[in-house]
Amino acid sequence: MxxxxxxxxxxxxLTDSLVVTIMGAxxxxxxxxGHRENFFYLQHAMGLASSIGLGVALxxxxxxxxxxxxxxxVLMNLGTLATIARYRPANxxxxxxxxxxxxxxxxxxxxxxxxxxxxxxxxxxxxVPHVAAVSTLYEFLAAAAxxxxxRDLSVIVAKVEAVGPDHYGMDLKLPENAFRFERFIRxxxxxxx
Amino acid sequence: xxxxxxxxxxxYRGIKEAGIxxxxxxxxxWLVYLLQMAEDDPEMxxxxxxxxxxxxxxxxxxxxxxxxxxxxxxxHGFLGSINGIVSLALLYRVPLCMxxxxxxxxxxxxxxxxxxxxVTEPVLRGLGIPFDYARDPSQIGRQIGEAYTFSRSSLxxxxxxxxxxxxxxxx
Numbered sequence: 300m301x302x303x304x305x306x307x308x309x310x311x312x313l314t315d316s317l318v319v320t321i322m323g324a325x326x327x328x329x330x331x332x333g334h335r336e337n338f339f340y341l342q343h344a345m346g347l348a349s350s351i352g353l354g355v356a357l358x359x360x361x362x363x364x365x366x367x368x369x370x371x372x373v374l375m376n377l378g379t380l381a382t383i384a385r386y387r388p389a390n391x392x393x394x395x396x397x398x399x400x401x402x403x404x405x406x407x408x409x410x411x412x413x414x415x416x417x418x419x420x421x422x423x424x425x426x427v428p429h430v431a432a433v434s435t436l437y438e439f440l441a442a443a444a445x446x447x448x449x450r451d452l453s454v455i456v457a458k459v460e461a462v463g464p465d466h467y468g469m470d471l472k473l474p475e476n477a478f479r480f481e482r483f484i485r486x487x488x489x490x491x492x
Numbered sequence: 493x494x495x496x497x498x499x500x501x502x503x504y505r506g507i508k509e510a511g512i513x514x515x516x517x518x519x520x521x522w523l524v525y526l527l528q529m530a531e532d533d534p535e536m537x538x539x540x541x542x543x544x545x546x547x548x549x550x551x552x553x554x555x556x557x558x559x560x561x562x563x564x565x566x567x568h569g570f571l572g573s574i575n576g577i578v579s580l581a582l583l584y585r586v587p588l589c590m591x592x593x594x595x596x597x598x599x600x601x602x603x604x605x606x607x608x609x610x611v612t613e614p615v616l617r618g619l620g621i622p623f624d625y626a627r628d629p630s631q632i633g634r635q636i637g638e639a640y641t642f643s644r645s646s647l648x649x650x651x652x653x654x655x656x657x658x659x660x661x662x663x
Contacts, residue, residue, distance in 0.1 A: 343579035477584040
């Protein structure tokens, strides 16, 4: 299974959610499907995408928050799983694409390569109530559908191939992305209230 | 010397008067009364993190969500958060209002706090982060309000260093 296939399959369902991605391939694959104002790409600060998602989710309990994360980033901030589990925002879906590789920075093996480190087990051990470990597109879509339905904190660890796009680049300056994401949320809240 | 309960109350009043209802923190001795007050306050959402760098991400998320917030941490936690501050807050122009317990300055009896205390101000200057020292309980409310306002207008991290004069005392 490729991460790009998972993101493509998820893309039509992201319209009504707020989405934060990690840097590199994951961000590019989402952007290439068509940028939307509800997407924020964290192109650095590895590990903090899930923390941003937690801050948004706790602040706006009526919005669905989806984090598209990776094994390398989660390994840099393992404490995030425990913090997320402790506060358990019902509107947070944390998807971790595990390609066993630091793909965007040279393709070096991560600690999850060969099953040495099991991120789903770590998430369960951290206290996340719903953790799915998937390795086919069918399983991924089923786990995502369940997570969308259940309205409780969910983590999905998706084993994917270590492949990414053949190009990088966005017509979106980094602060511009932050300003537009904040504005989109602000205007959406005005419509909601 | 013990942590000043009265001055901690003044700091907490300042946080509330600034309109803050969302605080991200990692417990530390000087902050103990502040965190207790936040925990006991039904109006306040207190998020305790495992490591301070997480708090930078959570604060950014709260900012995106339009939720007035600030961070409480020790200066060693600030030092441990620098990549988050640089590669999220500064890079994306995300405002942060940080109240930092400034351990390890004049009068510090504990050797383990000294190096972090000595480098805190030079690191803040090196990062270009506006900062001020908070020493006087009668001024702390105004200082918190001003730090919060400036972080929002400048779209920058802003730090208020909580000193021994403010945080320690008999009561």
